[in-house]
Amino acid sequence: MFKNVKRILSVLLSLILITSITFAMFTTSASSQSVTNNSYTGEAPKYVFMFIGDGMTFPQIASAEAYLGKSIYKDTKVGIQKLSFSDFPVTGTSSTFDATSLCPDSASTATSISTGNKTLSGVINMDVTKKIKYKTIAEMLKEKGYKIGIVSSVSIDHATPAAFYAHQPTRSNMYEIALELANSNFDYFGGGGLVNPKGPKGDQPDALEIARSKGYNIVNTKDEILALNSQSGKVIAINPILDKDKALPYEIDRAEDDLALANFTKKGIDVLDNPNGFFMMVEGGKIDWACHANDAGASIQDTLALEKAVNEAVQFYYKHPKETLIIVTGDHETGGLSIGFAATGYSTFFDKIGYQTRSFLEFDNKVITPYRSYISKEDAKLEDLLPYIKAYFGLVVSSDEEASKRPGMVLTDYEVQKLRDALAMTITPAKDRKLNEAEQVIYGTYEPLSVTLTHILNNKAGIGWTSYSHTGIPTAVFTMGAGQELFNGYYDNTDIFRKLSSILKVN
Ligand SMILES: [Zn+2]
Structure with a gap:
């Protein structure tokens, strides 16, 4: 008799366990689809x-x-x-x-x-x-x-x-x-x-x-x-x-x-x-x-x-x-896109975005394309483009006369080097460029100099990108x-x- 009760209890326990697992599975699969009210009884808007x-x-x-x-x-x-x-x-x-x-x-x-x-x-x-x-x-x-x-x-x-x-x-x-x-x-x-x-x-x-x-x-x-x-x-x-x-x-x-x-x-x-x-x-x-x-x-x-x-x-x-x-x-x-960037930590500086006057594409079309058409690969240098970089993105080098008036917009040595590297890549027409894995991550399929400029400006503002x-x-x-x-x-x-x-x- 006692043995039988024990057996019944054990079967009941297993049933409860199976039922609760099934219920959990059901509710999990239901919540991975959306349960939302899709029925409306009011008058249709015109x-x-x-x-x-x-x-x-x-x-x-x-x-x-x-x-x-x-x-x-x-x-x-x-x-x-x-x-x-x-x-x-x-x-x-x-x-x-x-x-x-x-x-x-x-x-x-x-x-x-x-x-x-x-x-x-x-x-x-x-x-x-x-x-x-x-x-x-x-x-x-x-x-x-x-x-x-x-x-x-x-x-x-x-x-x-x-x-x-x-x-x-x-x-x-x-x-x-x-x-x-x-x-x-x-x-x-x-x-x-x-x-x-x-x-x-x-x-x-x-x-x-x-x-x-x-x-x-x-x-x-x-x-x-x-x-x-x-x-x-x-x-x-x-x-x-x-x-x-x-x-x-x-x-x-x-x-x-x-x-x-x-x-x-x-x-x-x-x-x-x-x-x-x-x-x-x-x-x-x-x-x-x-x-x-x-x-x-x-x-x-x-x-x-x-x-x-x-x-x-x-x-x-x-x-x-x-x-x-x-x-x-x-x-x-x-x-x-994220608000917050590794180098700016908990700070953001969205006012810096206000210095930008034109899109990356205008910089491609109005600055890079004409520059590439007349300058040789050997003669291309970042200094030629600094006035345009200042006008389009507000970024300046430390020797710029306005550097003290816009301290947050002064390019660091690290950033200047990134721009020099990007220019060296940009000056080669896109069809002749060979980007290694690291360069594909930093430039994507964009004009290396332009995308480096928006990255630098955005990062200074505390904005990050992952893709x-x-x-x-x-x-x-x-x-x-x-x-x-x-x-x-x-x-x-x-x-x-x-x-x-x-x-x-x-x-
Ligand atoms: Zn898209």
Whole structure:
């Protein structure tokens, strides 16, 4: 009898143990997927804005806020100045991994946001076998009668904007993407141009002409763009000033009276506003490009340009508070940006970023390229470039007449040597350079002198970088308006689509 009781007890104990392990396993696997509220019962908003800062997550936002804080508090106090959208009523966090990597790309992450599916890096709105096409939130809303706008500060056929209207096995199918744009019937495209409107060899029918034949009004002067309104019909508005990648200039390089991302956002509202509502996606695409190059000054200014674009939506929101939803997020982090650096310890000096007047790219194009064209490898010397280094990045050598007025900006011997080494590499044209493993880490694929200058300036400010690629840091999701409460918590980027489709009542 006693033996039997002991046996029963032992079986019961094992059962309890197995049950608790199974429960633990179940709860562990459940928590590795997101458990978040994706169902909305309120009325669908009529006006939806989705802002995507490419490469913009917490570090990019925090560095812009620290930079603004420094200009307000000066030396008297430590503080930040929040961006308008980081003060939105609801803040969430989303994971960004894709089917390829924890460090995903913009094609797959935008596919997650616009369709709710994970896919491979580089794939736009198709599954991992590259056979099944996914319908996007923008296409679903177009069918429901919303007008659709797509805006970007990089080319409008780039991965993030394309992920709202195109379906391609690779983001490099730029011509096919341009054709999908021309055939999308979306109502407004604004910002950058098309990379390959006539195909990679330039021998295909012009995608812009095809768009024109489909009824698009194509404008590319400042006056025409500023004159756009609700009577303009379907519009493709291309910035009159584009770089070689058909993108707007970096915000830090933009002339004051040239068009900015905020202008294209405001014009989008003017073109799209109608009684059936609209959906507009606006990408701040050059935050990513600046962070790939490890240029914090350029990243901060492009983040502030995105904030100004968001503020256009905020003004609209206050006219239609019950019918508007604004979402501001990023697709992934770029560069491994951090506030804090090994050599500056617990101190930061964000005021030093204020000395930078132009992006790394302007320094490449306006200083390095001309210098390399006339100077021989033997004659190249850092002293020739010191006036430009001072003008572009504020950095000076100890013998400079202004050295005593800007002590934190004086180059140390160690830094001067780094610049001499970088110049020796930069003076060799890129195609003839052979970088060893250590040089690949310190220069990436960038112009060695420029990237060394941004590294030195950023490090002096207390800013560090760990990569020239994307990283796996989660991203922020700020929301304001109808349905905002769904965006609280920590969820996956695919849930952004699920929340939106519930809020907008699309399947
Ligand atoms: Zn990128």
